[in-house]
Amino acid sequence: MGLSFWLVLIVYLVAIMGISIWGYFRTRTEEDFIAAGRTIGPWVGGAVRAATQISAGTFVGTAGRHYLTGVSWWYIWFGVWSGWLVSALWVAPKLRRFGGLTVPDYVGVRFGSDAARGLAGILIVITYTIYLVAQFQATGEIALAIFGIQPLTAMLLIVASTAIYTLLGGVRSSSYIEFLQTLIMVTGLLVAVPVLLHYVGGFSQAVRFLDSLDPRLTGWYYGPKELIAFGISFGLSIAAAPYELTRFYSMRDESTARKAIAVSIGFQLIIGVTVLAIGLLMRVLFPTLTSQDQATAILVFEVLPPVAGALLLVAMISAIMSTVNSILLVTGAGVAHDLYGRFIRPKSSQAHLVMVNRISIVVLALIPIWFALQRYGDVQTLVVEQAKFIASFFFVPVVIGLNWKGGTPAGAMASMLGGFLACLVWEFTGQAGFARHGIDAVEVGVVTSVVLFVLVSKVTRPPPQESLRVFFER
Secondary structure, rough: OOOHHHHHHHHHHHHHHHHHHHOOOOOOHHHHHHHHHEEEEEHHHHHHHHHOOOOHHHHHHHHHHHHHHOOOHHHHHHHHHHHHHHHHHHHHHHHHHHOOOOOHHHHHOOOOOOOHHHHHHHHHHHHHHHHHHHHHHHHHHHHHHHOOHHHHHHHHHHHHHHHHHHHHHHHHHHHHHHHHHHHHHHHHHHHHHHHHHHHHOOOOHHHHHHHHOHHOOOOOOOOOHHHHHHHHHHHHHHHHHHHHHHHHHHOOHHHHHHHHHHHHHHHHHHHHHHHHHHHHHHHOOOOOOHHHHHHHHHHHHHHHHHHHHHHHEEEEEEEEHHHHHHHHHHHHHHHHHHHHHHHHOOOOOOOHHHHHHHHHHHHHHHHHHHHHHHHHHHHHHHHHHHHHHHHHHHHHHHOOOOOOOOOOHHHHHHHHHHHHHHHHHHHOOOHHHHHHOOOOHHHHHHHHHHHHHHHHHHHHOOOOOOHHHHHHHH
16 A cells, blocks of 8 residues: 555645645734634634544544444534534624634633633633643554654654644634535545445445344443433533634634534534444454554554555544644644733733744644553543543633623633533542442533523622623623
8 A cells, every 4th residue: 555645645735834834924913823814714614623523543543443342432523513503503694793712812802701711711721632642642542553653753653744834824814724624524434435335245234243243342342321421511611622622712703613513513524434344344344453543544554445545544643633633733822822921921022922822832732642652542532531521621612602791700611610520529439429329520610600600600700791791782
């Protein structure tokens, strides 16, 4: 597959570099770097949101989870799409109308509190470091399985290649690159599934084999309580995920933001079904892989013809790069715009803030590598964990805060910090309780966040009326 892979990869990298240079010459201000000058349309915006959410957790982790557990994991997509629906109806229009640069910008203005803004920025950086660990660990899995490259080398390469276009053009160039990446992902997956069906002898033959191997693969490996917990984790986190919400700021208007969500769900439906098929069909061909996270890499190396394998491999790399890019933009802005530019040097020039954004991106890209090398769990487990934290500390102040005037600055602070700590403590001390009662950490975190938000808001000073007017009056 060597020559085919390198030809496809070179064409891909040349296209990325061209778009990056184009974006660089159109990036002058912090608004250009973080929000693409508010110029993104619905098709590019929808593809960007799909590419951001379709990550290593999908190509490696989700395919691996289907390989291990079968069909039932697919139902978590309904949680994801429920989150998109909540976002389309109650989040996207108001955030785009507000027109800030970051999600902590919203928190600071809505609740009239710089302290709440700072806390939001800190929690975003902490939580998305976990997500970056998952992306880098997937990179190591792919590189080791296919090329025999040591994980550390592969991680450094993915950081270097992603950081270049992230640093050059910011959100403007990354949006058009992620549009290209989404098209590559969909094409690679649609090519792979018919090849696999050919090798396993068709759909019916595959189902019979899976039934004989383990009836749970075509039935219910997970019970309803587990699937509901997973769905809540993904759905609530999608509705309030900073790396997704920030993309609304780059879109032209409220209508564009709504249309982009519909486009994104269409791309995700195709990707979700094909990844399910890949996980199941790889279990038929290779029933005893030592790690489920190797399923997609083995598909590329052992099953697909050279050009198709090269295309899918580049699609996997694209998925990782798109998510890493989005996370770095959000965490870099959290450090540079929400912390440095707000608390350390408030009167910084636009050029200086763009420079601090770029430095922050480089530093934050390197920190998760050490954790990824420790392999604290499989890729999908890490993705689920960060989703739980995002849902626990951000869903309430974002979704409820945008639609209930009663939220106060103290309520928002208590909600974010309490939800985060409740999820963290339950995750590390409450697993026995989960086994007995079916109570997951995300449920504990979100309920704690809601209760604290309402109770503390009832007894503390409301935000200034001018803060509320931005979000509750047209």
